[in-house]
Amino acid sequence: MNYKLQSMTEKNNTPPQKILLVRTDRLGDVVLSTPAIKIIKDNFPSASISFLCQPSTREVLEGNPYLDEVIICDKYGKHRNIPGLCRLIWSIRRKKFDWAIILHPTNRVHIIAFLAGIPLRIGWDKKSAFLLTRKLPHLKHKGIKHESEYNLDILKELGLTITSPCFYFPNKESATQKVNLLLQKQKALSKKLVAVHPSASCASKRWPQIKFIRLIRLIKNDFPDVIIALLTSEKESQFADKIAEEKEILDLRGKLSIPEIGALLKKSILFISNDSGPVHISAALDTPVISIFGRNDPGISPRRWKPLGRDCFYLKEETGCQPCLAHNCTKNFLCLQTLTAERVYSLAKKIISSSSVETINSDTPL
Structure with a gap:
């Protein structure tokens, strides 16, 4: 193989056929x-588009109608060692892509x-960025704009025409059927559903369970017919x-796939969650969402990670901690x-009382 840095496709003024x-x-x-x-x-329109992701996000x-192929990089499984990684590289090499658009930098x-x-490899100037043919200054840690805008910055650098961002989440009939059956068994199919997600990847993102319990009790006291899905x-x-020990909780912890979570959120009148992935699923599905934030560091703040869309809100308390130590908080x-x-x-x-909350400003914390 010839591993020398190659010239960019754009120099040939040839539209990419495989991205x-x-x-x-x-x-x-x-x-x-x-x-x-x-x-x-x-x-x-005529280009073939593939997406390289990890197994948990496939x-x-x-099912995305604009995507031709999903390729898996299993860095904790079959691609964790050099032979496995080489097999992945070889399989990608055989596809003869014209462009690689790398939205999140890693050495791998x-x-x-x-x-x-x-030939054209574009991304951020971080993590072995010398291997790229084109790179943008990495300023994400400053949290100047939303993560979705950083993604668009790379496309702008390529000269693409940017349309209004449209978030997509697949609607799978099999997932909807399973959720309907599950709710039917719990006699909850026709009731108002509020989904709650109290977990997150880091302790600095997890609102205490006792506060979620208090919140659920307040909801159930005023809205006894509402079903709380955990x-x-x-x-x-x-x-x-x-939280699962509370009365009348529909405990779905670990029981739903990602498409099934989406199907449940689609049926919900509200989703309340820590700062985590399902928040953005809810936003993509136009389900009202309240996201709870803690950390004050700009790169992990709501400015960069808040849910976007109609009826999307975040709540945060300003405690004046400077600098924010995030997961190393003392x-x-x-x-x-x-x-x-x-x-x-x-x-x-x-939100629960109204079918619309258009009068509330969702671009600011409440």
């Missing part, structure tokens, strides 16, 4: 990247795109153990501790 989008981080990150797929297709992408994906011989992944179910996550259930309920009550 590889790359994002191998988490669920919400991939949901926020889905507008890029349609924008690329709008600019290059279901976000499968930069190496993959380089060794796969993709969601977490299987490995994060312990973060909701105490103040027992004061920002989360000081956010009261009553404040969250005040907003939740408005």
